[in-house]
Amino acid sequence: MNDKEKLAGAAILVGGIGLDARKEAVFRMAFRMNRKANYGFLEAGDTQAPNLAIADLDSPDGLAGAEKFRQEHPDIPLLATTIVPENFTNFVTLAKPIRMETLFPALDHLLHPSQPAPILSSQQTIEQAGKTNHLEHRATQENIPASKQMPIPPIANPSWDPDKIEYFDPEQGLLALVNRAIRDHIPVGIVDRRDGKLLWRIFPEQEKVEASVSMEEAQSIFRHGESDLILRADASFAATDNLYSMTLTEYLWQIHAIAADGRLSKKIPLNHPIKLRRWPNLTRLHPLPEALRLAAFLARSPASPALTIRMLRVQSQALFNFLAAADALELLDYSSAGTGILPEHIASAVTAVDVPKANPTKRGLLGRLLSKIAGL
């Protein structure tokens, strides 16, 4: 489904006032995520009248545009976004930064003012026109209706079948032994017992690892002979070995991604929200496919692996490798279910067909810039 078709099917058309390309992209993404609400963002050249409008009062022409719009369309609801809501008491405002969990309740309330208002912070209330109309919503598990907490719908991505997911257990086998050695600060070597070759020597105190095999070789070893790997405290490299040195962080990142090999860690539930505590230091770690995009998505708000695949249309193998590597560095926060976006809520609102295809001819500025940078 292309953008035009999707817009035609949208029940609620939203016009932007004073929004630049970046902000429009953010709203489009939010609307795509919440398919259930069925919003469509009008393009600059669209002639259809919007059902509601969103203005950025902080942009150079946002305030004037919002005032003009309200004069010309007094019956169309207008949501004004700003970092200083107290300065715009004659508008219904939503404080920046805009969040999914604040945006949609605010829009719903604009469209259906008779419905209960979003939950407000203790200091802020929705008051009548002429007074402060600052919406500050806090989404919690309790205020998501049960009807929205539905199972994840089937997904259209042919490469993705939740029933065919393979799992691995990072707390078993070689990874468990390595993790224990690191935890106990014991220098150890990992040896292939078939030929006695020392593959890696781990120095936990120095946070350093020496390797005699490349990561490509390591991948082959893990696929075909992990059971032949053993820990040895007294192993040493052969004089002829070419050694690579890396930090312990680099090693853990790589070795867990390799061990995952496209499988989901048993520690990570498919439908439970997770969030990145912080970004991996991706400029100094072995590159993993889609790592930048996945990090950006999971640092922004909690999302389950299933939802992440659905939203970003990433290959499940790429996501699972990234999650295994990030989890090895203790970057995953599993306790985010009650902090904001709920996966069931979002998942029920999203299907794979809702995620637009990247059309090269319609790429916006950001897409062109991304292509440019990637190709440098």
Add this chain to the structure above:
Amino acid sequence: MREDNKIVFTGPVGAGKTSAISAISDVPIISTDAKASDMTINRKGHTTVAMDYGILNLGDKSKVHLYGTPGQERFDFMWDILTTGGLGLILMLDNTRPNPKKDMHFFLHAFKDYIADVPVVLGISKTDINSHPDTSEYAKMLSEVSQDITMLNPIPPIFEVDGRRKEDVKNLVMALLFSIDPGLGMIP
């Protein structure tokens, strides 16, 4: 092309802003280096006293402007001009400076209005000379220094970088773009 298609590089003197812009700009950067005076001379023979300017041409007559702020605090009056509109902020911090946390605090607060609206990415330079603080320590610092400001992306990318390495700078910019829209570049 809109005038707000710009990315702003900021940070203290010697953090690598000029090098970073040079690494990806399609044109030789317009740089207003001058002989450094006062404390700056201790860190760098020349420094940027006005701004650096580079361009990324996108092939359809549109372009993205790359601006580097002066690293010296007395030029902060210019930063408002540079940050009117824009795609995001790349804050480069020098790990050999005496107090990187203070630098982080200064620059995030100097640009607090800007980063409420656009994402920020942190690049930590000279980690080969001084490995601490590391990126995890910067993440902790960030949570402390940003308590009184609103950031569009409260968990920003924090990468070790060398401004002279194109790959590092590419990663900074790509992380910035994905922070705006993780859906960019989705599989067709």
